[in-house]
Amino acid sequence: MGSGTGTRYGRAMSPTVIDELVRANQKYAENFRDPGMDARPVRKVAIVACMDARIDLHASLGLELGDCHTIRNAGGVITDDVIRSLTISQRALGTESVVLIHHTGCGLQVLTEDFRTELEREVGQKPGWSVESFTDVEQDVRQSMARVRTSPFLLHTEDVRGFVFDVTSGLLREIDASEGPRDAGA
Numbered sequence: 001m002g003s004g005t006g007t008r009y010g011r012a013m014s015p016t017v018i019d020e021l022v023r024a025n026q027k028y029a030e031n032f033r034d035p036g037m038d039a040r041p042v043r044k045v046a047i048v049a050c051m052d053a054r055i056d057l058h059a060s061l062g063l064e065l066g067d068c069h070t071i072r073n074a075g076g077v078i079t080d081d082v083i084r085s086l087t088i089s090q091r092a093l094g095t096e097s098v099v100l101i102h103h104t105g106c107g108l109q110v111l112t113e114d115f116r117t118e119l120e121r122e123v124g125q126k127p128g129w130s131v132e133s134f135t136d137v138e139q140d141v142r143q144s145m146a147r148v149r150t151s152p153f154l155l156h157t158e159d160v161r162g163f164v165f166d167v168t169s170g171l172l173r174e175i176d177a178s179e180g181p182r183d184a185g186a
C-alpha cells in the first residue's frame with residue numbers, strides 16, 4: 001500500500017489530483033450521451049503505445065471514441081500481457097490491424113537493466129519482468145513488430161506497422177520492419 005498521502009478521508013484538506021479528476025468526471029458525465037456502441041472497435045485497430053504523457057493518441061491519429069483499442073505501458077513494449085490484450089482484441093473483439101508507437105525522448109532510453117538489479121537490492125525480491133530498456137528506438141520498434149508478427153496467438157499479423165512519434169513536432173515516422181537485424185525473442 002502507498003504512503004497514505006494521496007488517500008483522503010478528511011474534508012478540510014485541499015483537493016488532491018484524484019479529487020480533481022473525480023470532479024472533472026462529474027462535469028464530463030453531465031454532457032455525456034450514451035454512444036450506443038458495443039465493445040468492438042469501429043475501425044478494427046489496436047494501438048500499442050508508450051504511456052508517455054505527451055502522446056495524445058486519439059488527437060494525434062484522428063481517432064474518435066469507440067474507434068480503437070489502446071494498450072499502453074512503459075515503452076510500448078510487447079510483453080506477454082500486451083500479447084494477451086492483442087489476442088483478446090483480435091479474437092473476441094474483431095480488430096485486424098496493429099499500430100505500434102514508440103517516441104523520441106522515451107524514459108526507457110535512460111534506464112538500463114541496472115534498474116532491476118537496484119530494485120531487487122532495495123526490496124529483496126527480483127521482479128518477474130524485464131525493464132525492456134533500449135538505446136535504439138528504431139530497433140526497438142522493429143523488435144516489437146517482430147514479436148507481434150510471430151505471435152502464434154494472433155489471428156491477424158499482416159497489417160502490423162510501427163512508428164516513432166516525435167514529441168516536439170507531433171509527427172509520426174514509420175519504421176521499415178525490413179531494415180536492421182530482426183529479433184523475435186523475448
Ligand SMILES: [Zn+2]
Nearest residue numbers: 050052106107
Ligand atoms: Zn516512452
